[in-house]
Amino acid sequence: MYNHQEIEKKWQKYWEEHETFKTDIWDFSKPKFYALDMFPYPSGVGLHAGHPEGYTATDIVSRMKRMQGYNVLHPMGYDSFGLPAEQYAVQTGNNPNGFTQKNIEYFTSQLKELGFDYDWSRMVATSDPEFYHWTQWIFKQLYKDGYAKYVDMPVNWCEELGTVLSNDEVIDGKSERGGYPVVRKNMKQLCIDQPAFAQRLLDGLDEIDWPESTKEMQRNWIGKSTGVEVEFQIVGGGKFSIFTTCIETIYGITFMVLAPDGNLVQELMPRIQNQEEVKAYIQETISKSDMDRTELNKGKTGCRLEGIKAINPVNGKEVEVFIGDFVLANYGTGAVMAVPSHDQRDFEYAIAHNIEMIQVIDGQDVSEHAFEKQDYLGKGCKLINSEEFTGLTVEEAKVAITKKLVNMGIAKETINYRFREWIFARQRYWGEPVPIVHMENGQDYVLEDDELPLILPELEDYKGHNGQAPLENAQEWKQYEKDGFKGKRETSTMPGSAGSSWYFLRYIDPHNSSEFANYELLKHWMPVDLYVGGPEHAVGHLMYSRIWNNYLYDKGLSPVKEPFKKLVHQGMILGENGIKMGKRYPEYVVNPSDIVKQYGADTLRLYEMFMGPLEASKPWNSKGVEGAKKWLERVYRILIESDKLSNTNSHELDYIYNQTVKKVTNDFETLGFNTAISQMMVFINECYKVNSIYKPYAQGLIQMLSCICPHIGEEMWQLLGHEESIAYEPWPIYDESKLVSSTFTCVVQVNGKVRGKFDVPTDTDQEELKEKALSLESVKKQIDGKTIRKIIVVKGKIVNIVAN
Structure with missing residues (x-):
């Protein structure tokens, strides 16, 4: 009998000594296969039972492809910047680099004991200056081309963590890490212009083999809509614009809603008669994340701006103006028109605030007395209460009303996206330093190539103070002088998603010191043929990496538009109680190292692949x-x-x-x-x-x-x-x-129930099949004392005996 501990150590040593899985990256004589796992964050806890599932899947396919004559690239690395190491530094006063390196060594030892065929000579870690040199370089190109820029905008601010958080790092108004309160506040932020990539990201989804659910999540996140932007005047002075896809309902407007945290509300504040009520509502709003305010909010909360009215441009009618938290200052125009007779949210809002309704599309009762409210009455219906457009179909009215407003000079047809700016700065230490200097003359200076990488300095104090980034503590490091000009370095760092947005390219040429990767190598190896990872990254990492790769493609630096040809999401390994493994049920958490020790890595791999479908x-x-x-x-x-x-x-x-x-x-x-x-x-x-x-x-x-x-x-x-x-x-x-069998298994039924089976040559005739069926002891018991009424033979399959 084989001893799994001896055998597994023996072969792991053999693979390492013989560099069995090292890829000859310049061998273009064979077809290539690039398999990739979403690389892990190297936490101190190490691997859990869920990690090996996806890793084993890519390992199996990689091994098969290698035997099929492919030149296989199957690398592994670490997404090693992040909050856990930051918090360790704050709590202990130690540089997180040592902590991170120790975790990487532990993770690597665990991965090696599972026998994966990774080419460890290509390992990358996003916190390694050799790697983030090129993260900074790519960011620099984005900045020079205007895709990275500083923007004054509302952000998710976590006081406890002392940093800005992205929307996907905020859950129910609290930080994903630590569960600390998050509020909205205006800050000057370094952003990447995601909307500039919106249409090409939508188009690219048609070219890749991804789960349809993930594609749909990205489409919804991008949120393309075609409509009309219309200008509204404010009584007494001032104006704002709204975007709508339902311009045909403009005669049904009975109120307008502005973003509570928008600049317009502040400009109108001296004219607002209920200022205290409005200010209280604004304070309430800024404690909510964008997700809380939109997807999870039904749109009923709000506050009337007493003394403020807007003018409907098509008929000159004055309408009330409200603020509502479902309207976001940084999405669209920060204002919406409300037609409660033909929109569910507007309807509920009007009921809650006792606002009149005007039906402008005929078809059914849409008043507040209607038993069931319909969102919209569209195709085939005709307009009512709409002056010269009354009687037109919805489709005809869209065109005619748009034409009227455009001719008036107050409207334009436009495409809008829900996609917003990607906030690309964190008030944290453990991340890539941003290669920008704010000069005394008011100009921003981007470091030259020979000044990269800009390396993180060691600090005595890794905690930010009074909302400032920890790098503000690096007094000497942050001071910059060149050619007689002085300035101060940007002290925010990049988000953890920066390095993971392009790491798949660096694996191909990880030790290149003159460029992020050789183009000839990229041309041969890209795109990734199989990418396996969790679905939780659908609108985070997977979106960001598509943006960076699309940008590099436009620059002629990546040979492909889309980085991941085929994407697969592995399912979750749950505890024995059927619940996600975690702190709540520590007794159900499975450490793969314990399984390897007791049963062997092969057993663990076999079991996880046999549990059920990968997804x-x-x-x-x-x-x-x-x-x-x-x-x-x-x-x-x-x-x-x-x-x-x-x-x-x-x-x-x-x-x-x-x-x-x-x-x-x-x-x-x-x-x-x-x-x-x-x-x-x-x-x-x-x-x-x-x-x-x-x-x-x-x-x-x-x-x-x-x-x-x-x-x-x-x-x-x-x-x-x-x-x-x-x-x-x-x-x-x-x-x-x-593959043509010479025998088959004949099933025997008595009165429709299976009572036996036997194997016979495929050319056995019907009479012999009947004899063999009747000779089975299990069949004899069922027909004993009964009269056989019929025997039906389906050749090659079944003998069915009918008896009573």
């Missing part, structure tokens, strides 16, 4: 782990310890072997690992039934199994007389002519 969430089951170990022992016994292997083919396994090769190959290609394992189990069962196993068939099974369980695969391969690693052996092929 599904699945509960952990300790008995399932034991079952996986027992099956591997069973494989070892029949293929290594038995005396069944023969160099002569008895042809007993021809059909099942060729069927297994075909199915496993197809299943690996489609990431159906659980069904591939099931097929291998069927083959092993057949091996136990026959007198001899054709050695090439045993070797083929070992090759396929070695992709899932590489240590035992290598060991069995060697024990069968091979001196070289199994990793580069040609992939097994199947013979289509042998």
Whole structure:
């Protein structure tokens, strides 16, 4: 019997010493395959049971592709900037670099003990100056081209963490890390102009093999809408614009709503008669995140601006003006028109604030007395109460009203996006320093290439004070002087998503000191052929990396528009209680190192791939782990310890072997690992039934199994007389002519219920099938004392006996 601890250490040492999985990156003679995992943050806790699932999936496919003659690139690295290391630095006063390096070493040791085929010579870490040199360089290009810029805008501010947070880092008004309160406040922020990339990001979704749910999330996040921007005058002076996709309802406006935190409200404040009420509502609003104010808010809260009225430009009618937290200052124009008869949110708002309603589209009752409110009455309906446009269809009115407003000089047709600026500055220490200097003459200076990388200084105090970034404590570092001009360095750092927005390019050429990657190499290896990671990154990392890659493509620095050709989201490994592993149920948290020690890495890999479909969430089951170990022992016994292997083919396994090769190959290609394992189990069962196993068939099974369980695969391969690693052996092929079985399993039913089975040659005639069916003991018991009324034979499938 094999000893998993000895065998696994033996082969891990072999792979490392022989550099088995090192990629010859300049070998263009073979087809390429680039497999990638979303790289982890190296926390001090180390891997949990969910990590190996996705990593094993890419490992299996990489190993198969290598055997199929592909030149495989399968790298691993670390997203090593982030808040946990920052908090460690604040709490201990130690530089987070040492803490991070220690975690990286621990993570690496865990990954190596799981037997993954990573090319460790290509490892990157986003906190390594050799890496973030080029993060700074790419940012510099974005800044010079106007895509990165400073903008005065409302932001998510977390006082406890002392930093700005992106929308996806805020959950229910609190920081994702730590659960601290987050408020909205206006600050000058370094941003990246995401809306400039909106349309090409939408177009690119049609070119990639991604889960449709993820594509739809990105489409919704970008939020494209085509409509009309219209200017409204304010009674007594002033004006604002609104954007609408339903211009045909403009005669139904009964009130307007402005963003509470917008500049216009502050400008109008001296004219507002209920200032205290308005100011209180504004304070209430800034404690909410954008998500709370839009997706989760039903739009009923708000406050009337007493003394302020707007003029509807189509009829000169004065309407009330409100502020409502569902309107965002940094989205669109920061103002909306409200037509409560034809919009659900506006309807609820009007009911809550006792505002009149005007129906302008005919079709059904849309008043407050209607039992069921409809969002909108559109196609095929006609306008009412709309002056000269009354009687036109909705489609006709859209065109006609737009034309009137454009001719009046107060409107324009436009495309709007929900997509907003990506705030690209954090008031934190542990991130890439921004290569910008604010000069005394008021100009911003971007560091020259020979001044990069701008390296983080060590500090005595890593905590920011009074809302200032920790790098404000670096008195000497932040002072800059060149050619007689003085300035102060930008002391905010880049967000953690900066390095992960382009790391997939650096893997291809990780030690290049003259450019972020050689273009010829990028042209050969990009795009990533298979990218596996969690769905939680759908509108964060996956969006940001598409933006950076699209930009680099436009600059002629990346050869492809889209970085990830095929994307797969692995499901979550749950605790045995069916709930996500975590602090709440520590007894259900599974440490993969414990499983490796007790059962072996191969067992862990096999079990996680056999749990169910890769994309599904699945509960952990300790008995399932034991079952996986027992099956591997069973494989070892029949293929290594038995005396069944023969160099002569008895042809007993021809059909099942060729069927297994075909199915496993197809299943690996489609990431159906659980069904591939099931097929291998069927083959092993057949091996136990026959007198001899054709050695090439045993070797083929070992090759396929070695992709899932590489240590035992290598060991069995060697024990069968091979001196070289199994990793580069040609992939097994199947013979289509042998996929026609010479026998079949005939099912026997009595009165519709299965009572037995037997195997017979496919050419067995009907009479013989009847005789064999009636001779089965289990069938005899069912028909004893009964009269057989009918026997139905479906050749090649079933014998059905009807008796009473």
